[in-house]
Amino acid sequence: MRLINIIIAVILFMGNTAFADYKAGKAAYDAGDYQTAYNEWLPLAEAGNIPSQVGLGHLYWYGKFVSLNYKKAEIWFIKGALHRDPSAAYSLGQLYSIKQNDFKTKMIGMRWICIASLLGYPLALDAIAIFQAEEGLAQMLDKQMHEAKLWLVNNWPQL
Numbered sequence: 001m002r003l004i005n006i007i008i009a010v011i012l013f014m015g016n017t018a019f020a021d022y023k024a025g026k027a028a029y030d031a032g033d034y035q036t037a038y039n040e041w042l043p044l045a046e047a048g049n050i051p052s053q054v055g056l057g058h059l060y061w062y063g064k065f066v067s068l069n070y071k072k073a074e075i076w077f078i079k080g081a082l083h084r085d086p087s088a089a090y091s092l093g094q095l096y097s098i099k100q101n102d103f104k105t106k107m108i109g110m111r112w113i114c115i116a117s118l119l120g121y122p123l124a125l126d127a128i129a130i131f132q133a134e135e136g137l138a139q140m141l142d143k144q145m146h147e148a149k150l151w152l153v154n155n156w157p158q159l
Contacts, residue, residue: 022051029055034065045076053080054088061095070099081112086121089113093124107144114141114148 025040038059044052057076060069074095080088089112096109110131116124131141 022049022055025052025055029059029064034059038065045079048079048083050080050083050085050088053077054085054091057088057091057095061091070095081115084119086116086119086124089119090116090121090124090127093127107140110141111144111148111151114145115152118145118148118152 021040021044025037025044028034028036028040037055041049041052041055041059045056053076057073057080058064059066060073060076062068066072074092077088077092077095081092093109093112093114093116096105096112098109113124113127113131117128128141128145131137
């Protein structure tokens with residue numbers, strides 16, 4: 001019984017430490033200390049910490065401490081988005097919608113924003129309202145929203 005209590009305590013401590021390190025990285029990011037944010041987030045992100053993955057995605061997207069690299073930003077956002085993180089899905093959608101020139105990729109971006117909105121992410125809900133207001137986008141939005149719903153049902157049936 002004592003061994004089980006020790007194991008539980010270690011697991012809880014490790015979880016709290018990971019969250020604390022994410023918070024340290026976030027505080028550093030907010031203060032403009034991107035190197036510290038990177039150093040805090042990288043091991044966490046590699047271990048599967050979703051907020052750290054999204055944070056690294058933003059570092060690469062904006063070229064903060066690291067070289068600007070949309071492909072690496074995309075990789076980190078995808079890791080988070082595939083684990084149902086609405087902020088990662090939204091960031092991925094924005095990356096595709098804003099930074100890509102081809103129509104097909106922009107529509108994939110719109111679909112990820114739709115997924116984030118279906119998961120209740122406030123910025124995605126705002127983006128959907130903007131899409132609906134722009135002439136010509138409403139019909140495309142309907143198609144992407146339908147595709148997003150199908151994707152969620154097929155990939156996350158418990159939602």
